[in-house]
Amino acid sequence: MITIFQEIQVEFEARNMEDSDFHGVRKLLAQLYLKANIDLSELTNTLISQNYIGSVIKDLKCVNEIKSMLLEKCSKCVNKDKLATLLGTEKNAVGVIINERFINIPAQISLPSFQSLWKEVERAKLKKMNYNFSHYVIVSKACRLQVKVQGQNDMRSFLNAEEEYFYQAAEFTCEYSVKGERDSVVSGCWDEDDDEMEPIRVVMVINAKQIDGIMDKLKEVYG
Template identity: 45%
Template sequence: MASKKKRVVQLEEKMQADDVAADDEEGSSDMDDDDDSSDGEVNEEIQVEFEARTIEDSDFHGARALLQQLFLKAKIDLSEMANTIISQNYIGSVIKQIDIPDSDEEDDDMGEGDPVLGLITVINITEKQNVECVKQFRSMLMEKCQACSQQQKERLSQILTDADQQVGYLISERYINIPPQISVPMYESLFKEMEKCTRKKMKYEFGHYILISKCYRPKGSDQLFYTNAEEELISKEIEFSFTYSVASERDTVVDGKWDAEDQMEALRTVLVIPSENLQTAVANIKTALAAT
């Protein structure tokens, strides 16, 4: 197992106490609601600090859960994909909450079993195209692109089959309560790690990235909203994109409340990003967040 490292600037954020728990902990929420005899809302503010850590074997279930909220019922072996991510733990990070220990004892074990609140990494889907979960992912992309224009289908096929360029599947997932400010240091750390790997002749110099964004839109409207706010800025730096509905897959983790009320339609948008544009997009995110 790789040694534990902390490698992204910590982020402190004021959050509503009733919004800190991840939305997929529905069972815990329901139990808490049953125990709460008051109908009043909790408006207490608490200080929450996050940090990024090296991906470890113990993060398997957390990483898989984040992939599950993205892919839902897609026919992709998410266990194999989570293991693939862990096997290349020199690339990417997981987001965890910083805990203040009650004592100095067992400091070396801090973080063991901590929930994974977010994940960023990239998988080379050219080099790993014979890995079963990557085969499934590539097939899913072409299947979902069937409704695209002929030009988009041909271009996606060309990108995926071009042996002279590497394609990176960019995974940037987190629970909806984690603020977008954390995305900038996460991306910056990822860039540095890819540069380091490239200097070692590893295949992390990509021609294109593919990012799947969780989105939603009001039913009957063409207006598209991104669950991860920074991805709207990334979407302005793409070569092309296509969107497909996952409303029938009961996306309760992120968009379920709106979908259940027949107000919003849960979607996924595939962003095809030229590699040189991604750093521009992250610089724009940094500027935009600084202005807010």
């Protein structure tokens, strides 16, 4: 048997979301939020309707459900009070970044995607639109080693590799296990019979002032 390793060049075309993307977007949201009590159809429709940029959404049922879910899931985290204050104070301008893609789409795509996002945010701010966020919240899919290794801190691996750099720059984080819930996509990070790797969600709170530094790191790694 002869095995041939060949590098294949693939070009991705970026475009705004449209109605035909509903089922794909909803599926991506479902694999992130799993069995959470969130109206994913409403959230999907909102994202599609505000397709000129990532969306600013408030006063919607699905938004309140996301807030309630995060506060409930993180109720035992050491940073639970910080999270509650951030999400519960009306004056705080907090943006939610949803960074999801289908399996086998490489992390390199994250650099132009985030570059485009921040350009759109800046254009919106110049138009006096309400995109002047002080913080961003990202909920990331990850897994962590359940067996403690002597001399090492908790070991975790992000399914979207670029989110490691957001994690490093986070103002604070919270984590919760989703071991009892089945992911709709198996990424190779764990499977249901893996006793060592525990599927988790990592809630990262990023100060907006850290975005430039994160982008510099993404350029260094994926540029």
